[in-house]
Amino acid sequence: MSRSLIVAANWKMNGDSALIDAMIAKLSQVSFNDNVKVVIAPSFPYLDKLNSAVKAANLSDKISVSAQNISEQTSGAFTGEVSTAMLCDLAISHTIIGHSERRSIYGESDTLIADKVAVALAAGVTPILCIGESEAEREAGQTEQVLAKQLSAVIEKTGIEAFANIVLAYEPVWAIGTGKTASPEMAQETHAFIRKFIAASAQDIALMLPILYGGSVNQKTSEALFAQPDIDGGLIGGASLKADEFGTICQNA
């Protein structure tokens, strides 16, 4: 069995009802390759609307809807937080966890992120777990060490078997929203390291683990990145806010 190619959109704190309509109209016209799956992560208020629009357009077999974050708590007095039970209630299948913006702006630690992954898995929600090094860390030759630490925190909490139900996204922080995409070769080298790291504990799980690349992916760069043997698609920010461009990326995947 081979791995699917996942093209995931992270709208971050952008997008609105009009973007949902435009995206569904565009993706309805795309002829997807059989092995391509699309995931779209709008902000919380739009999850239900997007999910309904996907169903109404008969795109449920191709498009899944994802949250961008969840609480590590299951319920209770946590103002402003959203639980996995709430995602399940709305039939939302995925959630991004540990995006570098959550790590750097909101101070989310490796431990908190591991707790979120465990809570998502317990609820049957697929985590899209983001990992990645900063520019300074890459320049200091610490990329592999940083990724290993981020992965180990999750493995310690959930066990390696959990990675059978996780999607990984490698996002070098220096490439996010900067227009500086990692070259396909550089990204491939890092993805190969990540797969090898998981394989050291669980070879079969590593072989089937989807590892997406994120960081300034657009319609010009996506094809060469997705053609790399250990790159199983992308987590796309800015270019996923333009229905035409995102449609082209999905079409060419």
Ligand SMILES: O=C[C@H](O)COP(=O)(O)O
């Ligand atoms: O989650 C998406 C990533 O942060 C990439 O964002 P970007 O495509 O705007 O660089």
